[in-house]
Amino acid sequence: MRSKLGLVIFVLGVAVSVAGCASPPKTEIDAVKTSIDQAVSAGAGQYAADSLKSAQDAQGALDAELKAQEGKWFPSYTKATELAAAAKAAGEKAVTDAAAGKEKTKAEAATAITDAKALLTEAQDLLAKAPKGKGSAADIEAMKTDLANAATAITDAEAAVGGERFLDAKAKAESAKTAATTVKTAVETAMAAKKK
Amino acid sequence: MIHKWVLGANRQAFWRWCLPAACAALLLAVVSFVVHTIGSRRDADMHAAAGAATVAIREARAADAVTWAPDELLAAEAAARRSLVAQRIEETRLWPIPDSARVGADYAEAERAAQRTLKLARDRVATATRVTAAAIAQASDDIAASDQLATSIRLDPARRGLLAQAHLALGEARVHEREGTLGRAAARAYDARELARLVRDHAAAVAARYADAETLARWRRWKEETIAWSRREGRAAIVVAKEAHLLTLFVRGEPARTYKVDLGFNWIADKARAGDNATPEGRYRIISRRTAGPFYKALLLDYPNAADRVEFSRARRNGDLPPSAGIGGAIEIHGEGGRGRDWTLGCVAVKNTDMDDLFARVGVGTPVTIVGSDDFGALAEFAVRQRDGRAGRPH
Numbered sequence: 001m002r003s004k005l006g007l008v009i010f011v012l013g014v015a016v017s018v019a020g021c022a023s024p025p026k027t028e029i030d031a032v033k034t035s036i037d038q039a040v041s042a043g044a045g046q047y048a049a050d051s052l053k054s055a056q057d058a059q060g061a062l063d064a065e066l067k068a069q070e071g072k073w074f075p076s077y078t079k080a081t082e083l084a085a086a087a088k089a090a091g092e093k094a095v096t097d098a099a100a101g102k103e104k105t106k107a108e109a110a111t112a113i114t115d116a117k118a119l120l121t122e123a124q125d126l127l128a129k130a131p132k133g134k135g136s137a138a139d140i141e142a143m144k145t146d147l148a149n150a151a152t153a154i155t156d157a158e159a160a161v162g163g164e165r166f167l168d169a170k171a172k173a174e175s176a177k178t179a180a181t182t183v184k185t186a187v188e189t190a191m192a193a194k195k196k
Numbered sequence: 197m198i199h200k201w202v203l204g205a206n207r208q209a210f211w212r213w214c215l216p217a218a219c220a221a222l223l224l225a226v227v228s229f230v231v232h233t234i235g236s237r238r239d240a241d242m243h244a245a246a247g248a249a250t251v252a253i254r255e256a257r258a259a260d261a262v263t264w265a266p267d268e269l270l271a272a273e274a275a276a277r278r279s280l281v282a283q284r285i286e287e288t289r290l291w292p293i294p295d296s297a298r299v300g301a302d303y304a305e306a307e308r309a310a311q312r313t314l315k316l317a318r319d320r321v322a323t324a325t326r327v328t329a330a331a332i333a334q335a336s337d338d339i340a341a342s343d344q345l346a347t348s349i350r351l352d353p354a355r356r357g358l359l360a361q362a363h364l365a366l367g368e369a370r371v372h373e374r375e376g377t378l379g380r381a382a383a384r385a386y387d388a389r390e391l392a393r394l395v396r397d398h399a400a401a402v403a404a405r406y407a408d409a410e411t412l413a414r415w416r417r418w419k420e421e422t423i424a425w426s427r428r429e430g431r432a433a434i435v436v437a438k439e440a441h442l443l444t445l446f447v448r449g450e451p452a453r454t455y456k457v458d459l460g461f462n463w464i465a466d467k468a469r470a471g472d473n474a475t476p477e478g479r480y481r482i483i484s485r486r487t488a489g490p491f492y493k494a495l496l497l498d499y500p501n502a503a504d505r506v507e508f509s510r511a512r513r514n515g516d517l518p519p520s521a522g523i524g525g526a527i528e529i530h531g532e533g534g535r536g537r538d539w540t541l542g543c544v545a546v547k548n549t550d551m552d553d554l555f556a557r558v559g560v561g562t563p564v565t566i567v568g569s570d571d572f573g574a575l576a577e578f579a580v581r582q583r584d585g586r587a588g589r590p591h
Contacts, residue, residue, distance in 0.1 A: 045262075053257060060277045068284030076288075088338065138461040138473065138539070143454070145353050149360035167375060168368075171384075175367025 028084035035091025044094045047101030051094040058087035105166040112173035119180040126187045143183045152178040238296035245303035249276050261317035268313040275306035324378040338392035340441035345399040347466045359412035362391035400582030407576035415567035422565040439569040455550045456532040460542035470524030482562045492531025492548045499527040
């Protein structure tokens with residue numbers, strides 16, 4: 001009888017110990033933090049804000065679950081493990097989306113720079129062919145200065161791409177395009193007027 | 197045994213134990229149902245409160261609160277996270293009826309914080325949009341004014357470069373405004389304004405002569421003396437007012453006709469040296485008439501005259517001009533004008549038909565007086581406004 005009672009107490013003790021000493025899924029939690037840190041480093045805040053927000057929300061849900069279980073006598077981390085898996089997946093998606101968003105903005109900046117360079121060359125060629133004379137010398141010099149500054153803006157845009165400031169790069173290239181177009185149009189108009 | 201119960205052998209025991217047990221079971225079922233119903237309702241209340249807070253935070257983020265109300269957004273999100281912890285504690289408690297009122301109040305506070313954040317972000321975006329649009333419009337006006345100046349004043353390459361940079365900065369500001377990066381847009385618009393201001397300051401310095409009382413008095417005296425000469429001699433004389441772009445022919449002291457003129461593209465300055473493309477100011481005479489040339493008919497002036505030579509020597513001696521500078525010459529009144537802009541290298545150009553008319557009325561020896569202006573005109577007003585620190589345009 002005494003040995004049976006001892007057995008019951010032993011079994012109950014083991015059960016209580018097992019239930020009471022359940023520990024949080026540390027590996028999974030660390031993986032979530034790592035994936036979200038990677039997303040932030042990859043520029044998700046700028047290039048994949050919605051994905052990063054989803055990942056951070058998922059991390060918030062995991063934190064809430066962990067805190068809820070912390071105060072319990074018999075904590076269960078089954079749901080926390082599931083939430084950690086979801087948060088890690090969301091973090092990894094934010095990393096992927098950030099890379100894609102960054103590439104897209106970079107491509108837009110690169111296109112703008114290519115277009116600006118082409119327009120600049122066209123304007124320079126046209127200006128070189130513009131009729132020179134007493135009445136146009138000053139205008140030609142002024143337009144040359146404008147194109148030189150547009151060329152500097154394109155160089156600045158390329159430097160901005162190097163510094164991963166893609167939006168700045170795009171703005172500079174677009175602005176250089178406008179400057180080159182203005183000169184090109186002015187020369188074309190002057191040449192057309194001359195022909196008349 | 198059962199058989200005996202059924203048969204009523206222990207009927208008394210049945211009523212003593214089973215009936216209370218059945219009643220207890222029924223009571224337990226009723227209590228369980230009530231507790232479950234209340235618990236479910238409170239769970240639903242908590243979820244509804246959580247949903248409302250989540251929606252409010254999502255709206256705040258959609259309004260770009262990350263940029264425009266970051267601290268407030270963080271506070272609202274922190275409140276929502278605390279509420280979520282409280283919710284999970286209530287949901288996982290052994291007692292099946294959660295304290296939804298406390299959790300709901302927490303979520304409501306988070307929701308209110310998010311709504312305040314949304315309003316703040318929207319207000320700030322609206323203000324920034326307005327400020328940016330105003331900065332861009334102002335920069336655009338300033339650059340337009342500087343462009344206008346650049347057509348009147350020959351800008352050296354460095355200042356022309358400043359104007360080009362102003363245009364580029366304005367272009368960048370517009371791209372940033374379109375992309376919603378308003379802070380950057382406003383910053384580049386301010387850069388554009390500052391660059392345009394440098395050009396305008398230079399223009400104001402150049403135009404300052406037109407507001408100088410002594411210079412203006414000298415120009416007026418030249419003009420009056422020329423008219424007096426025409427009256428006294430009974431002959432024709434010419435006065436060119438550069439700012440007005442008008443050539444007036446006086447006959448016997450009376451204005452006989454005015455002609456629109458194009459000038460050197462650096463007309464606003466007084467000619468100081470060869471190649472400065474300025475139209476000279478002074479009292480000259482026609483020394484030669486040419487009936488055909490690259491610019492139709494022409495009347496050659498005696499620039500440089502004695503006064504010009506004295507001034508040129510003084511400038512070179514003082515180091516205002518380099519030793520290699522020449523004084524220039526071949527300043528004419530010629531045809532091929534009427535272009536509506538200043539394009540010559542310092543000459544005065546009129547339309548060919550006007551040249552025919554003028555050519556017939558004047559001859560060698562006719563006085564030609566060229567002045568900057570004969571009154572306190574728009575350039576003088578512009579120079580004074582700029583000097584006093586107020587914005588203004590020359591025309």
